[in-house]
Amino acid sequence: MESIFTLSILQSALELGCIYSLVALALFISFSILNIADLSTDGCFTLGCAVGAMVTISGHPFLALFAAMGAGIASGFITAFLQTRMGVPSILAGIIVNTGLYTVNIAVMGFSSNVNLFGCDTIFSLAKDKITAGWYNDWYKFLIVFLIVIVIGIILAWFLNTRLGLSIRATGDNEHMVRASSINPLFTITVGLCIANSLTALSGAILGQYQKSCDINLGTGMVTIALASLIIGETLIGKGSVFRKVIGVILGSCLYRFIVAVALRMNVPAEALKLVSAIIVAIAISFPYLKEKAAFQRQRTVSIRMNKKGGGSAC
Amino acid sequence: MLKIQNISKTFNPGTVNEKRALNQVSLELAAGDFATIVGSNGAGKSTLFNAITGAFYVDEGQIVLDGEDITYQKEHIRSKVIGHLFQDPLKGTAPHMTIEENMALAYLRASTASHAFFSRINAKEKQKFREQLSLLNMGLEDRMKQPVGLLSGGQRQALTLLMATMVTPKILLLDEHTAALDPATAEKVLELTKSIIAERQITCLMVTHNMHQALELGNRTLMMDGGSIVFDVQGEERSKLTIDDLLKQFQICAGKRLDNDRILLSK
Numbered sequence: 001m002e003s004i005f006t007l008s009i010l011q012s013a014l015e016l017g018c019i020y021s022l023v024a025l026a027l028f029i030s031f032s033i034l035n036i037a038d039l040s041t042d043g044c045f046t047l048g049c050a051v052g053a054m055v056t057i058s059g060h061p062f063l064a065l066f067a068a069m070g071a072g073i074a075s076g077f078i079t080a081f082l083q084t085r086m087g088v089p090s091i092l093a094g095i096i097v098n099t100g101l102y103t104v105n106i107a108v109m110g111f112s113s114n115v116n117l118f119g120c121d122t123i124f125s126l127a128k129d130k131i132t133a134g135w136y137n138d139w140y141k142f143l144i145v146f147l148i149v150i151v152i153g154i155i156l157a158w159f160l161n162t163r164l165g166l167s168i169r170a171t172g173d174n175e176h177m178v179r180a181s182s183i184n185p186l187f188t189i190t191v192g193l194c195i196a197n198s199l200t201a202l203s204g205a206i207l208g209q210y211q212k213s214c215d216i217n218l219g220t221g222m223v224t225i226a227l228a229s230l231i232i233g234e235t236l237i238g239k240g241s242v243f244r245k246v247i248g249v250i251l252g253s254c255l256y257r258f259i260v261a262v263a264l265r266m267n268v269p270a271e272a273l274k275l276v277s278a279i280i281v282a283i284a285i286s287f288p289y290l291k292e293k294a295a296f297q298r299q300r301t302v303s304i305r306m307n308k309k310g311g312g313s314a315c
Numbered sequence: 316m317l318k319i320q321n322i323s324k325t326f327n328p329g330t331v332n333e334k335r336a337l338n339q340v341s342l343e344l345a346a347g348d349f350a351t352i353v354g355s356n357g358a359g360k361s362t363l364f365n366a367i368t369g370a371f372y373v374d375e376g377q378i379v380l381d382g383e384d385i386t387y388q389k390e391h392i393r394s395k396v397i398g399h400l401f402q403d404p405l406k407g408t409a410p411h412m413t414i415e416e417n418m419a420l421a422y423l424r425a426s427t428a429s430h431a432f433f434s435r436i437n438a439k440e441k442q443k444f445r446e447q448l449s450l451l452n453m454g455l456e457d458r459m460k461q462p463v464g465l466l467s468g469g470q471r472q473a474l475t476l477l478m479a480t481m482v483t484p485k486i487l488l489l490d491e492h493t494a495a496l497d498p499a500t501a502e503k504v505l506e507l508t509k510s511i512i513a514e515r516q517i518t519c520l521m522v523t524h525n526m527h528q529a530l531e532l533g534n535r536t537l538m539m540d541g542g543s544i545v546f547d548v549q550g551e552e553r554s555k556l557t558i559d560d561l562l563k564q565f566q567i568c569a570g571k572r573l574d575n576d577r578i579l580l581s582k
Binding site: 241 | 368370389390391392394395399401403405406407408409410411412416419420421423424432433434435436460462478479
């Protein structure tokens, strides 16, 4: 049996890991920081991909990234508007927007369920022609996505320590404190969701150019996948400064892609991938809880044994 | 400084749970006044505080703070100039953020320029935080990078007090802020409160269940019952008042036997 760890597997895991890590960073903002489960992520990812693909087709691959981010901000704003100004529960707001986005996405793609970008300039094809060195030919895709993710990561870590960033973090951390300290939670939730969704859409746009196609079902299950990456990252890197957490999320995303690649390599059929993701998320989320419970059980067993031994004299 | 005129608030109007929590309350505090408030549970003390901070809007009446009518001002806007400490020490700080970040938030909240969204804390300000923390004598100045969640209740409450007064508020509301702490820590936090208020001449309202504190601290004592201020004493009259007098007064004003153990026991 040939090795399951080949260089090309590592390479594509790193490439996809970096691209999808933007969604994981988006959930880091909405789920970890704001404590809101933003279920519009699936639709928003496809929205970013669709908007990005259409702008790329018209010949502006760079503009496509910003257009996608703009679309993501709009989507995030609507989700936030529903929950902050219209009294819709946050989970429901995400589901509503997600449902609506399906139609929007189809419309963006010219009422077709997929478009392809073959023959169009993409950020990847443009960068490929710049240098002709051998190693560059193998790694240019990774270099591009890595650069984008690092820049976004640094900006995000910087932003989360500004006044507005601190306010957003406090919003999800302590409701009472926020109310007593001149932060308008409606505003911080809106800003947070706009930023998160812009990252989700950016990820979609980059993926579209990476695989040269966009499909209406592209985003299905994206929340679960991103959550898996986020939790793997948090478990790996643990607690620490914001910058450390951001790095953890990116690493977690790469590791998740690696796990998936290995699973595929071990002849897990591609159709089973979503189930594998779901299982990984379920295990990853329940792991800290189960660990604590197991520790308690052990301690209790020991304690009961001790009590039995010394029981007579104690009473 | 603070002028409250005939404010009323009824919760759940028109239902079986209808409760008139504030009933035509009027109160005027001069700048630098430090008033203590006593009253049994449900008397409306916390509701009065929440009306001032804007957790809800009053049904009628007017609240004026430092010449500005804040009756219908949004909560997050007026909280720029109002410091509020709760009984629960966990309520005043963000547990997953570090001591430094919590202080930065408190410091930046009052930097009045509304465009200062992206302002950050610089080294000089960090040094200032350090100095302020060292005044607490709790060793917190060496733990500035640790999450606040690791601190004890007393440490968190002391930090909250520091944060609430970091930028001098126009009024400081203390809602039994030492009641959940052990006696030694409570004493320490109280000492700190006294020194900060005296040093900066902060106008302050403090709810307490300790009759001794109610007479000892500040320059004025208020008693609330059934959503109204039933007794208001200051100056010479107050200095002559004993704890027994205050308890008696409570019974007269309330017109009923005192059934609150906490007040009796804290005599």
